Amino acid sequence: AQTVTQSQPEMSVQEAETVTLSCTYDTSESDYYLFWYKQPPSRQMILVIRQEAYKQQNATENRFSVNFQKAAKSFSLKISDSQLGDAAMYFCASPSPLRDDKIIFGKGTRLHILP
Amino acid sequence: EAQVTQNPRYLITVTGKKLTVTCSQNMNHEYMSWYRQDPGLGLRQIYYSMNVEVTDKGDVPEGYKVSRKEKRNFPLILESPSPNQTSLYFCASSFIGRTGANVLTFGAGSRLTVL
Numbered sequence: 590a591q592t593v594t595q596s597q598p599e600m601s602v603q604e605a606e607t608v609t610l611s612c613t614y615d616t617s618e619s620d621y622y623l624f625w626y627k628q629p630p631s632r633q634m635i636l637v638i639r640q641e642a643y644k645q646q647n648a649t650e651n652r653f654s655v656n657f658q659k660a661a662k663s664f665s666l667k668i669s670d671s672q673l674g675d676a677a678m679y680f681c682a683s684p685s686p687l688r689d690d691k692i693i694f695g696k697g698t699r700l701h702i703l704p
Numbered sequence: 705e706a707q708v709t710q711n712p713r714y715l716i717t718v719t720g721k722k723l724t725v726t727c728s729q730n731m732n733h734e735y736m737s738w739y740r741q742d743p744g745l746g747l748r749q750i751y752y753s754m755n756v757e758v759t760d761k762g763d764v765p766e767g768y769k770v771s772r773k774e775k776r777n778f779p780l781i782l783e784s785p786s787p788n789q790t791s792l793y794f795c796a797s798s799f800i801g802r803t804g805a806n807v808l809t810f811g812a813g814s815r816l817t818v819l
């Protein structure tokens with residue numbers, strides 16, 4: 590059973606605005622990685638950002654940053670200054686609670702950028 | 705160029721006709737995995753492999769087989785395809801770090817239709 594939860598199936602944001610996509614996960618490990626992947630209309634899966642769980646500092650990649658709350662098992666993605674090219678499906682990924690050495694995905698959030 | 709190559713990219717077949725989707729990576733990754741993507745369900749793991757001759761079931765293994773005879777190849781076999789296996793399939797690979805699988809490199813996807 591999938592235990593990575595993305596509670597927003599779809600979201601819309603005005604171009605140049607900021608949007609936050611939510612994700613919760615479930616693992617009993619203390620040391621692990623979390624990921625956000627982007628899937629544009631081309632269907633190619635592209636890594637957006639990665640967070641190491643033992644690092645206190647939230648990861649940042651240009652306009653993309655995360656809000657990592659380890660105790661709450663929450664891992665949201667913030668996109669600043671949204672651009673038309675950000676329109677895509679976004680997937681959160683984490684270790685499986687059953688086998689922490691494998692990666693499982695949420696159901697995704699489709700992000701629309703309004704011009 | 706570091707990549708994961710899967711073939712065919714598109715396939716239409718009929719119920720019961722055995723087929724194989726090939727996957728090959730050139731990054732010497734230990735971890736390889738197959739996912740299927742269906743609308744509203746995200747990416748669900750079918751099978752994965754931690755190394756040569758080591759494979760394990762994911763969340764939706766029924767109706768599929770895999771093998772890992774060589775490190776670079778991880779074919780997905782549908783012995784008797786059924787219409788409910790119509791889906792978009794992704795192969796992915798990763799090195800294995802201290803916490804298990806890490807950043808996944810994905811193939812371009814294989815769109816399979818079973819009539």
